[in-house]
Each structure stands twice: as C-alpha cells, then as structure tokens.
Amino acid sequence: MNILVTAGGTSEKIDNVRSITNHSTGRLGKAISEEFLAHGHQVTYLTTPYAVKPEQSEHVTIEQIETTEDLLSKMNQLLSEQVFDGIIHSMAVSDFSxxxxxxxxxxxxxxxxxxxxxxxxxxxxxxxxxxxxxxxxxxxxxxxxxxxxxxxxxxxxxxKNPKIISIIREKQPTTVLVGFKLLVGVSENELINVGTTTLKKNQCDFVLANNLETIHGEKHRGILIHSDGQTETAETKQAIAQLIVRNVEMKGANHS
Known part of the structure; x- marks a missing residue:
C-alpha cells in the first residue's frame, strides 16, 4: 500500500523571530509510520522541523513543512501527484494563524x-x-x-485556518482516511461523540479519539472509531499504531 502519514505540529509566524505552535512531538505518527514500514508498505511522512521522524530508508519519503499554509500547499501537491491507499492525518494543525x-x-x-x-x-x-x-x-x-x-x-x-482534512476526501475519494481528534478533560462518551462528529463531517473511515489527560509518555489511551460506530481501544502508542495499520489494511483490501 502507498501510505501518507502527517505528524508533528504546525507553527504560525508572528514575526521573523516569534511563532505560535503546539506541543505535538510526532511520536505517535512516527510509531504509525514505522508499523506500516514493518508491514512492507511505502510511506510518505509529512512532518514539521522539530518532530521526531522514522529512520531513512528506501521505503519512506520524508517531506517537511512549517506553517498551515505550507501544509495546504504540500498536501495539494502530494494529492495531485500520487494516489494514496491510506492517509493517516495525525498532524496537530494550528486552528489559527x-x-x-x-x-x-x-x-x-x-x-x-x-x-x-x-x-x-x-x-x-x-x-x-x-x-x-x-x-x-x-x-x-x-x-x-x-x-x-x-x-x-x-x-x-x-x-482561522482552513481545515486541511476537509480537502482529502474530495481529492482522493477512494483512500482509507484516518482522522484524529484530541480533547482535554472530557468523559469517554463525549470523546466518542465528538470523534464521531469529526468522522462524519470529514467522511473519514476511522477517527482516533484521545484525551490529553490520558497521554503520558508511551502510555496513550486512544479510541479508534469506525464509520459504522464500532470502537476499539488501545493503551499505548505502539498498540494504537498496530490497531490503525491492521484496520487500514483490512479496509484497503475490501476496497480493492
């Protein structure tokens, strides 16, 4: 499969020496990319300067952006040049610039x-x-x-910045699309409800919903919401990566 993974956090310039950013490290995106690579897939890893990255290999292409404007331009380029079997949009994109x-x-x-x-x-x-x-x-x-x-x-x-995920389904209607939703201090029911709304709004196949208060190092509770309403839960970044890869592979096989 040809896979696109976005990871890290965008940074929005205030002037030439100051910017607004977020705390995303890209560690989950890296784990997901490495899991896809371990399964023999080709990965394009779209990330930001200070995020962690998978090791270079012939099966991974690393693309780097900084701002949301950069991301929009690069996404449009990649989506017009390649057909991706799966797109995992885990990047923390700034809502405002x-x-x-x-x-x-x-x-x-x-x-x-x-x-x-x-x-x-x-x-x-x-x-x-x-x-x-x-x-x-x-x-x-x-x-x-x-x-x-x-x-x-x-x-x-x-x-307000444009929602990057909203352009993906339009440009790649057959891709297996995984979106992400991060909330803070909410109940599991609310997390699932908001994640389901995100899934439907952006025509995702899956959404990984997570609560910042349950993320500590490698411990990372994530709920993978399916388009049919089914949910699966994982408790570490590695387990989340395995869960996403398995489901994308299964969904991709059904598409082909």
Missing amino acids: SETSIPEEALTTALAKSLADQQDFTQSALEETVKKVMEQLGTQEQKEKKISSNTERLLLFLK
Missing part, C-alpha cells in the same frame, strides 16, 4: 478617534464602531520583521 499585531496604544488611539466623531451612542452603534476599528486594525499588513517590545500589551490578531 497570525494576521497582524499592534501595540495597545494603537488600539486606544484608533478607538478614541472614532468615538470622538460618534453621533449615535446607543449600544448597537458603539458595538458597530468598535467592530469596524478592530476590522481595520486587524487587516493591516504586519510590516515589522521583529515586533517591538516597547509596549505594555501587544494585541495579536489571529485568523
């Missing part, structure tokens, strides 16, 4: 100027004025290569 930043003084000055010209002081009118000011400031181009620290507060404007 930096649009611009402004010092506190810029916000207060802009608000004061707009409110000084205000004629209508009803709540709805004031809300509309504030909204317009925020929209104007938030869409300004970030010109500084390094944001000055000469302010007590820095306002960072974030814009």
Whole structure:
C-alpha cells in the first residue's frame, strides 16, 4: 500500500523571530509510520522541523513543512501527484494563524478617534464602531520583521485556518482516511461523540479519539472509531499504531 502519514505540529509566524505552535512531538505518527514500514508498505511522512521522524530508508519519503499554509500547499501537491491507499492525518494543525499585531496604544488611539466623531451612542452603534476599528486594525499588513517590545500589551490578531482534512476526501475519494481528534478533560462518551462528529463531517473511515489527560509518555489511551460506530481501544502508542495499520489494511483490501 502507498501510505501518507502527517505528524508533528504546525507553527504560525508572528514575526521573523516569534511563532505560535503546539506541543505535538510526532511520536505517535512516527510509531504509525514505522508499523506500516514493518508491514512492507511505502510511506510518505509529512512532518514539521522539530518532530521526531522514522529512520531513512528506501521505503519512506520524508517531506517537511512549517506553517498551515505550507501544509495546504504540500498536501495539494502530494494529492495531485500520487494516489494514496491510506492517509493517516495525525498532524496537530494550528486552528489559527497570525494576521497582524499592534501595540495597545494603537488600539486606544484608533478607538478614541472614532468615538470622538460618534453621533449615535446607543449600544448597537458603539458595538458597530468598535467592530469596524478592530476590522481595520486587524487587516493591516504586519510590516515589522521583529515586533517591538516597547509596549505594555501587544494585541495579536489571529485568523482561522482552513481545515486541511476537509480537502482529502474530495481529492482522493477512494483512500482509507484516518482522522484524529484530541480533547482535554472530557468523559469517554463525549470523546466518542465528538470523534464521531469529526468522522462524519470529514467522511473519514476511522477517527482516533484521545484525551490529553490520558497521554503520558508511551502510555496513550486512544479510541479508534469506525464509520459504522464500532470502537476499539488501545493503551499505548505502539498498540494504537498496530490497531490503525491492521484496520487500514483490512479496509484497503475490501476496497480493492
């Protein structure tokens, strides 16, 4: 099988020296890739600079990205160049990226100027004025290569990123697609319900649902949700990798 695995966590630049990222190490994605390789499959491993990676071999191709924009571009390229029998999208993709930043003084000055010209002081009118000011400031181009620290507060404007997984089924309708859902401090029922919603929304074959509070080193409780509602549970990264590989192989065999 020709397999694509995404792993690690994207990083979104604020300026040339600062960024927003997450704590994903890519260890689960690495374990999944190595399990596929051990079963004789070909793996494309799409990851980030600081994530762990499987050892180089003739059966693995490692591709590297940094931002969500990079990921979207690389995914579109890979999905147009190859047909993948299975895609395991375990990468922790940033929900938001930096649009611009402004010092506190810029916000207060802009608000004061707009409110000084205000004629209508009803709540709805004031809300509309504030909204317009925020929209104007938030869409300004970030010109500084390094944001000055000469302010007590820095306002960072974030814009919502596209959901990468949503493009996969459209571009590769026959692939066996495994999505991932990470929540924190929820019940198992809620975890399964949210994971099932993710599965249906993105037309996945499986979703691996996990709770951050149950992840400690190699101990990693994961619930693999099937498209028919069946669930299977594993308690370590290695067991999760084995569970995913076995199910992708079975589903792939049924597709062929």
